[in-house]
Amino acid sequence: MSQFPGIALQLLQSLLVVLAAPLVLGWVNICRAWLQSRSAPSVLLPYYTLAKLFHKDAVIANTTSPMFRVTPYVLFGCMALAAGIVPVLATDLPFAPAADIIALVGLFATARVFAALAAMDTGTSFGGLGARREMLVGFLAEPAILMTLFTAAFISGSTQLTTIAETLAHREFAIYPSLAFAAVAFLIVLLAENARIPVDNPTTHLELTMLHEAQILEYSARHLALIEWASAIKLVAYMTIGFALFVPWGIAEGDDWGAIPAALAVLAVKLAVAGAGLAFIETLLAKMRIFLVAEFLSTAFLLAVLGMLTHFLVRG
Amino acid sequence: MLAGSLAAALAWLAIGLAGLIPAGNAALARRVLFPLGAAAGLVLAGIGAQAAWLPPSTMVLPLGLPDLPFHLRLDPLAGFFLLLLGSVSAGISVYANGYFGAETPGRLGLICLQYHVFLAAMALVILADDAYLFMVAWETMALASYFLVTTDHRVPEVRSAGFLYLLMAHIGAIAILLCFGVLHGGQGDYSFAALREADLTPFWANVAFLLAFIGFGAKAGMIPLHAWLPEAHPAAPSPVSALMSGVMIKTAIYGMVRVLYDLIGAVRWEWGLVVLLVGAGTTLFGVLFALMQHDLKRLLAYHSVENIGIILLGLGMSMVFFGFGHPAAGALGLIAALYHTLNHAVFKGLLFLGAGSILHSTGLKDLNHMGGLARTMPATAFHFLVGALAISALPPLNGFVSEWLTFQTALQAPLLENGVLRSLLPLFAATLALAGALTAMCFVKVYGVAFLGQPRVKTGPIHDAGLSERLGLAWLAAGCFVLGLFPAAMLHTLNQVGVSITGHGLSADALESSWLWLVPTHPAQASYSPIVFLLVVLAVVLLTIRLVRVFYHGRVRRADPWDCGFPEQTSRMQDTADAFGQPIAVVFGPLYLMKRHLPGPEDGTPKYSIKVEDRHWGWIYLPVAQLAELVSAKVGLLQRGRISTYLLYSFLTLIALLVFVR
Numbered sequence: 001m002s003q004f005p006g007i008a009l010q011l012l013q014s015l016l017v018v019l020a021a022p023l024v025l026g027w028v029n030i031c032r033a034w035l036q037s038r039s040a041p042s043v044l045l046p047y048y049t050l051a052k053l054f055h056k057d058a059v060i061a062n063t064t065s066p067m068f069r070v071t072p073y074v075l076f077g078c079m080a081l082a083a084g085i086v087p088v089l090a091t092d093l094p095f096a097p098a099a100d101i102i103a104l105v106g107l108f109a110t111a112r113v114f115a116a117l118a119a120m121d122t123g124t125s126f127g128g129l130g131a132r133r134e135m136l137v138g139f140l141a142e143p144a145i146l147m148t149l150f151t152a153a154f155i156s157g158s159t160q161l162t163t164i165a166e167t168l169a170h171r172e173f174a175i176y177p178s179l180a181f182a183a184v185a186f187l188i189v190l191l192a193e194n195a196r197i198p199v200d201n202p203t204t205h206l207e208l209t210m211l212h213e214a215q216i217l218e219y220s221a222r223h224l225a226l227i228e229w230a231s232a233i234k235l236v237a238y239m240t241i242g243f244a245l246f247v248p249w250g251i252a253e254g255d256d257w258g259a260i261p262a263a264l265a266v267l268a269v270k271l272a273v274a275g276a277g278l279a280f281i282e283t284l285l286a287k288m289r290i291f292l293v294a295e296f297l298s299t300a301f302l303l304a305v306l307g308m309l310t311h312f313l314v315r316g
Numbered sequence: 317m318l319a320g321s322l323a324a325a326l327a328w329l330a331i332g333l334a335g336l337i338p339a340g341n342a343a344l345a346r347r348v349l350f351p352l353g354a355a356a357g358l359v360l361a362g363i364g365a366q367a368a369w370l371p372p373s374t375m376v377l378p379l380g381l382p383d384l385p386f387h388l389r390l391d392p393l394a395g396f397f398l399l400l401l402g403s404v405s406a407g408i409s410v411y412a413n414g415y416f417g418a419e420t421p422g423r424l425g426l427i428c429l430q431y432h433v434f435l436a437a438m439a440l441v442i443l444a445d446d447a448y449l450f451m452v453a454w455e456t457m458a459l460a461s462y463f464l465v466t467t468d469h470r471v472p473e474v475r476s477a478g479f480l481y482l483l484m485a486h487i488g489a490i491a492i493l494l495c496f497g498v499l500h501g502g503q504g505d506y507s508f509a510a511l512r513e514a515d516l517t518p519f520w521a522n523v524a525f526l527l528a529f530i531g532f533g534a535k536a537g538m539i540p541l542h543a544w545l546p547e548a549h550p551a552a553p554s555p556v557s558a559l560m561s562g563v564m565i566k567t568a569i570y571g572m573v574r575v576l577y578d579l580i581g582a583v584r585w586e587w588g589l590v591v592l593l594v595g596a597g598t599t600l601f602g603v604l605f606a607l608m609q610h611d612l613k614r615l616l617a618y619h620s621v622e623n624i625g626i627i628l629l630g631l632g633m634s635m636v637f638f639g640f641g642h643p644a645a646g647a648l649g650l651i652a653a654l655y656h657t658l659n660h661a662v663f664k665g666l667l668f669l670g671a672g673s674i675l676h677s678t679g680l681k682d683l684n685h686m687g688g689l690a691r692t693m694p695a696t697a698f699h700f701l702v703g704a705l706a707i708s709a710l711p712p713l714n715g716f717v718s719e720w721l722t723f724q725t726a727l728q729a730p731l732l733e734n735g736v737l738r739s740l741l742p743l744f745a746a747t748l749a750l751a752g753a754l755t756a757m758c759f760v761k762v763y764g765v766a767f768l769g770q771p772r773v774k775t776g777p778i779h780d781a782g783l784s785e786r787l788g789l790a791w792l793a794a795g796c797f798v799l800g801l802f803p804a805a806m807l808h809t810l811n812q813v814g815v816s817i818t819g820h821g822l823s824a825d826a827l828e829s830s831w832l833w834l835v836p837t838h839p840a841q842a843s844y845s846p847i848v849f850l851l852v853v854l855a856v857v858l859l860t861i862r863l864v865r866v867f868y869h870g871r872v873r874r875a876d877p878w879d880c881g882f883p884e885q886t887s888r889m890q891d892t893a894d895a896f897g898q899p900i901a902v903v904f905g906p907l908y909l910m911k912r913h914l915p916g917p918e919d920g921t922p923k924y925s926i927k928v929e930d931r932h933w934g935w936i937y938l939p940v941a942q943l944a945e946l947v948s949a950k951v952g953l954l955q956r957g958r959i960s961t962y963l964l965y966s967f968l969t970l971i972a973l974l975v976f977v978r
Contacts, residue, residue, distance in 0.1 A: 054867050061877035063770055065690040065697075077857035084852065097833065098848035099711070102723050106711040107849075113708060113756050120764030120891070123688065124877045128764070128891025135760050136899040139753035146723075146749040150742060153727060159842040207880055218877055222868050226860070294903045305746055312729075312739040 005257070006094045010084060013093065017083035017240070021232035022046035024239070024271055031279035046232065053225035061218045063123040071118035072219070072226035078111040079233040088240045089263045090252040091162040100159040101149040104241075105142060108193070111230070112138045119215035126207050130214025133290060137192050137199060137211065140297035145189045147304035151182045152245045154311050161244055169248035177314060181307030183246050188300035190242065192293070194235045196278065198285040199293050209287065239274045243267075317363055318373045318390040318443070321398055324360040325439035328353060328432045335428025349428055350416075353435065354409035360439065361402030367395025368809045372816070374445060380452075387507050389445035392816040393578070396654060396809065397442045397570045403795065404562050404661045405435055411669050411788025412555035414781070415676060427467060427553070434460035434559065441567050447496040447506040454492065454571075458485040461564060464556040465548050474551045481548035484534055484541060491531030492571070498524040499579055511579045521580055525587050528575040529594075535568035536624045538598045540932050545621055546605075550613035550681075554672020557613060561620040562665035569627055569657050576635070577650070578817045585639025585737065588632045592740075595628025596747040603754045604907060607761070607900045608928040610683045610893040612671045615762065616664065619707065622751060623660040626722065627653045629744055633725045636737060643820030645728040648836050650818070651810040652721035658806070659714040659799055663706040666792035670700035673781040673789070674766065680775065683765045683893035690767040692778040697767045699789035704763045706796040708756035712846035714799035717834065719752055720844060724836040754900075761896040770887035801846045804831045894926050901926070909934070 026043040033040035042048075060068065084095045085104055099107065116131035116138075153159045155176065156167035192199040195212035204210055207217065216227050244251070250266030252259035288296060331349050372391035380386050390398075412431065416424055437460055440453035462485070466478035496506065498520055504510035516524060530541070537545035545565075549557045576583055602622025609615035634649025673696045680686050690697035706713040726745035732738040781789065799806060808827065815821040822836070829835040834844045879885050901910065909929040915922030954965075 054864070055869075057871045057873055059873045059875050062874040063877055065768060067690065067768060073857045073860055074853075076860050077853040080856040080860075081849070081852050095848065095852060097839065097843045098845040098852070100842050100844060102720050103711050103716075103844050103849065106709065106716050106720075109708070109753070109756055110705075110710040113705070113710060113760055116760045117764055117768060120760070121690075121768040122877050123769035123887065123890055124879075124885065125889040125891070126878070126880070128769070128896065131760060131764060132891060132896050132899060135757040136903075139750070139757050142753035142756075143746055143749035147742075147746055150727065150745065154730060154742075157730070158840060159724070159727060160840070163840060222864050226864070290899075291902055294899070301746075301750075305743065308742050309739050312735065 006092055009090055009257075009260075010093050010095055013089045014080060014084040017086075017088055017236055018080055018229075018233055021083075021236045022050060022229065024236050024275055025232045027272065027275040028235075028279050031276045032282055035279055035283040046228075050225045050229060053220075053228070054222050056221040058221035058223060060220075060223075061122050061124075064121045064218070067114075068118050068121045068218070069223065071114045072223040072230070074114045075111050075230040076226045076233075078107050078114075079230040079237065082107055082237045083233055085161065086237050086240045087162045087165045087244050087251060089260060089267060091166050092253070093162055096160060096162045101153060101161055101164070102146070102159060104161065105146050105149070108234070109138070109142060111234075115215055115227075119218075122218045124218070126210070126214045126217050130210060130212070130217070133211045134215055136290070137293060137297065140294060140301065141189045141192045144185055144297060144301040144304050145193070147301065147308055148182045148186045148189065148245070151178050151304065151308045151311055154308065155179070161241070165244040165248045165251055166253055168245065169251060169253070176311075178307045178311035179246060181303050181310060183242075185300040185304035185307065186242055186245065188296060188303075190238045191281065192297055192300075194231070194238060197282040198288045199296065201287045204287075211290075236271070239271060240267075242274070243270050317367055317370065318375050318388060321360055321363045321367075321390055321439065321443060322375070322388060324356045324363070324402070325436045325443070327356040328436035328439065331356070332429040332432030332436070335425045335432070347413075349432075350409050350413035353432055354406040354413075357402040357406035357409060357435070359402070361399050361406065363390075364395040364398030364400075364402055365809070367398065368392040368812050370395075380448060384448055384506075386449040387445035387509075388443045388449070389508065390443060392813040393570070393573065394442050396658075396813050397566065398439065400566060400658050400661050401435070401438055401442065401563055404665050404792070405559060407788045407791035407795070408555050408558050408562070408665055408669065409788075410791065411558075411672070411785050414784030414788070415553070415555050415672055417782070423467075427464070430460050430463045431556070431559075434464060434556075434564075438563060438567055442570060445508045447500070447508070447511065450571075451489070451493060451496070454489060454567075457564065457567065458482070458489065461552075461556070461560055465552045465560075467553050467556070468551070471551075477544075477547035477551040481544045484544040488531045488534030488541070488568075491527045491534070493531075495524050495527035495531055495575065498527060499575075508574075508579060512581065516580070521582075521584075522587075524580055525576060525584075528572060528580075529587075529591065532568040532571040532575070533594070536565045536572070536628075537621045538594055538624055538628060539601050539621070540936050542598070542601075542621045543930065543932060543937055546614050546617040549617035549620065549668075550611060554613070554668055554675060557617075558665040558668035558672070561617060561668055562661040565620060565624060566657050566661055569624075569631075569653070572631065573650070573654070573817070583635045583638045585636045585734075588635030588637075588639055589737070589740075590632075591628050591635060592632030592744050595625045595632050596744055597625070598622070598628060599625030599747055599751045601625070603751045603758065604900065604904055605928070605930065607754060607758045607897045608908060608926075611681050612674065612683055612686075612762065612766065613668065613681060615683070615758070616667050616671060619667075619755065619758070620660075620664060622755065623656065623664065623707075626719065626748060626751065627656050627660070629653075629748055630656060630718075630722045630725060633722070633741060633744070636741070637725075637728065637731070638818065638820075640732055640734065640737075642728070642731045643818065644823045644837070645725060645731055647811065647814040647818065647820050647822055648721065648728065649725040650814050651807065651822070652718055652725050654810050654813065655721055655803075655806060656715075656718035659706070659718045659796075662792050662795040662799060663703045663713075663715060666699060666703035666789060666796065667707065669785070669789055669792065670696055670703060673785055676785070677779050677781070678775050680773075683762065685773045686766040687769045687772040687887060687890065688767070689771075689778070693767075693780045695786050696781045696789065699786075699793045700767065701763060702793040702796050704759040706800065708759045709752045710756070711844075712800050712850045714796050714803075717800055717803040717844075717846070719748065720834075721836060722748060724842055727842070728837070757900075761893055765891065765893050765896065769890045772887050772890070772892070801850065802831065803834045803844075803846065804829065807834060894924065901928075907931075 030040035200211040437457035444450035534541040606618035630653030638646035729741040
């Protein structure tokens with residue numbers, strides 16, 4: 001399993017996700033600008049922002065402990081591993097057996113816990129507020145995503161994301177009612193977990209309404225750059241999980257290097273469509289009150305559970 | 317092997333007695349006895365680890381009543397629980413050595429006696445091979461722990477917590493005793509070998525199951541018999557809380573597995589369903605109430621309730637699979653449950669010891685008064701963080717492994733023929749997922765409020781945990797890492813346990829995998845490698861740090877945090893434990909019985925307080941208590957305190973006996 005081509009493919013894919021993630025974010029931003037009749041910034045703007053942040057002096061609140069400085073690196077490491085586990089280009093990934101979907105959800109949970117702890121480390125009211133809200137979103141979103149993934153796991157008989165993607169790519173083209181429920185649930189979780197409208201507003205400047213932003217209010221310079229970058233990777237990772245579950249076609253299977261360019265093209269199209277879709281949703285909806293978020297996410301959880309039950313009913 | 321484990325148990329008894337005799341010499345107890353107890357624990361753990369791989373050995377001790385000798389048996393299941401007891405208690409004993417350092421000699425001697433008798437009784441519960449020795453050891457365990465809980469018996473709350481504990485322990489013990497009676501079925505003796513042989517009709521098997529489930533469940537803290545646990549565990553001194561939450565409630569899991577799988581034998585899926593329902597309720601109840609607590613030890617006690625629920629979920633799934641004739645999946649469920657039993661012992665022991673160090677050094681129990689302890693107690697903070705991440709089921713620590721195995725068991729649901737159960741099982745997995753995420757929230761609250769941020773009240777000078785306290789913490793924290801990073805070894809050991817009591821183990825594919833990979837059924841179905849996981853994250857983190865160094869000039873400025881234009885920031889503006897739990901109180905409001913005190917708008921010194929009560933008190937405990945009082949009042953009418961009345965009773969009884977017996 002661990003031959004050279006496999007490892008090379010693995011590293012290539014992880015690097016691709018890590019390096020291209022800000023580009024996807026840039027694409028979402030210009031789509032949103034177009035939809036809102038604003039003049040769009042460059043698609044490379046997220047890269048310029050990162051470069052700018054890396055060259056600034058870091059300002060650290062003098063109330064913090066080492067937890068605060070470690071967290072950006074932990075977040076980045078977790079997201080980079082996620083980028084390695086999710087089948088983006090190909091399904092023959094040597095890292096993939098190290099973590100299945102449950103471990104992947106655990107990985108996101110680890111990142112969330114560290115981010116929340118770092119926010120509480122500042123000892124300010126905003127930090128605590130952000131951490132509390134983020135954990136509220138987290139405890140509702142985590143079971144929902146796990147149930148969504150379980151539905152796919154039941155269909156394919158495996159919890160390995162690569163196996164799931166392969167199995168689902170080979171099924172006959174038919175609409176699975178269970179996957180339809182799961183897809184809606186997944187979309188809701190994707191919006192919530194990546195701090196997008198209607199759950200959170202990534203461009204807000206008003207502290208009291210912040211969720212994710214309130215957590216990272218104290219970060220600056222390189223630490224902020226790493227966190228922003230990790231968020232971008234997380235968005236891409238979530239999108240590609242969605243592709244693996246719901247539109248797995250076009251991914252390269254086995255260590256077939258010839259299929260990689262085609263897979264890359266298909267991936268680019270999928271990401272472009274998904275990014276535009278995200279911008280569309282964000283333009284249509286407004287941000288919710290925080291306790292409506294609880295209802296919104298419980299809907300996702302119930303839909304996911306319903307999807308799983310549908311699977312057994314239709315099959316059994 | 318068996319003789320060795322018995323010797324270790326007797327050594328604990330001897331250490332306990334040695335603590336009592338030289339009452340004037342506290343240095344002996346401090347310097348020698350607790351470390352000796354830890355050494356005995358390590359010996360026991362070593363024996364237990366080996367016994368899991370050996371055939372059972374038995375022994376008869378000519379002690380006890382005439383014609384009723386004590387039977388002992390060391391089989392893989394007992395070996396596994398000895399491993400748990402020995403290894404966890406070793407860390408706690410080392411810690412106790414430092415923690416009890418400042419006690420007066422008289423109290424220290426007494427604590428040393430009760431503590432080691434408690435340990436020895438737990439070892440005997442695990443080694444017992446007849447109902448008689450089992451009950452003797454079980455009751456000794458309950459009494460020793462009762463005296464330990466009431467160490468601070470001058471505090472009224474501690475006394476009433478102790479009484480409640482003793483009461484519930486005995487209700488449980490009665491159920492267990494009756495269960496052995498049912499299993500006995502009127503023939504043979506009370507050795508476990510005879511109980512295993514006894515043929516039970518389905519009805520009596522069901523009765524035996526219910527009695528065992530209630531009896532051991534009361535000790536484990538499952539709902540609705542949990543009420544004593546959040547009272548008694550926090551009342552005890554911290555090493556004792558760690559021992560009770562970490563180890564003692566696990567003896568109840570041992571008893572459950574022993575009686576249901578081994579003595580009764582053929583488990584049924586209906587029993588599994590009952591266990592699953594109670595387990596799911598216990599899990600959610602425990603974590604939801606933990607989230608509303610602000611007393612650190614009470615919060616941890618509620619998490620013990622939750623984790624017992626998780627163990628029951630694993631056991632219940634296992635029973636369902638065994639009941640439907642899928643032994644490989646059943647064995648997986650049993651392994652998941654036992655793995656979580658060990659994991660919970662390690663991380664809950666660690667967390668209670670961490671809470672003890674905070675209490676010891678600051679005198680604070682209430683989270684709302686803590687804050688910023690990571691700066692004054694860095695060692696405690698680090699170890700507590702390991703425990704907090706482990707209990708939140710975050711990879712690559714140990715809590716994640718057992719929850720992962722439980723999820724994998726639930727994912728075997730398509731094997732089942734029964735359509736209802738097939739769709740129910742994933743719902744229990746959903747419960748577990750929800751509970752896991754809530755636990756993470758709860759421990760963000762605990763760690764964030766206690767160790768991070770700013771101190772909320774002024775305390776005296778704070779010192780970090782002492783050397784032996786740190787050693788104890790480090791031992792258990794290392795356990796979290798080892799059990800999390802090398803799960804395959806433990807999986808194989810537990811597979812032996814499963815094979816020895818049920819005759820079935822995991823599939824051959826699962827056992828063929830190397831030590832690096834954890835594979836529950838087949839590598840294509842699921843696998844997890846914590847080592848690879850950790851190494852990749854570490855490699856990326858180090859590489860990132862290196863690359864950022866290259867990019868970046870490295871200047872760092874320190875400044876005040878952002879105050880949003882309001883310069884008078886105080887530490888009171890941080891989230892407290894209550895504030896952090898507020899979203900839960902809103903989302904799950906109807907579940908709680910809440911008494912809120914909200915300050916008015918004109919209040920000069922505003923204080924917000926919330927008191928959350930358990931609805932079970934009103935539903936079950938108080939009605940039962942009132943009924944008991946009513947009945948005793950009626951019975952009291954018979955007792956007028958006049959000798960002539962009593963003589964009349966005796967006379968009437970005699971007449972009645974003469975009429976009926978003749």
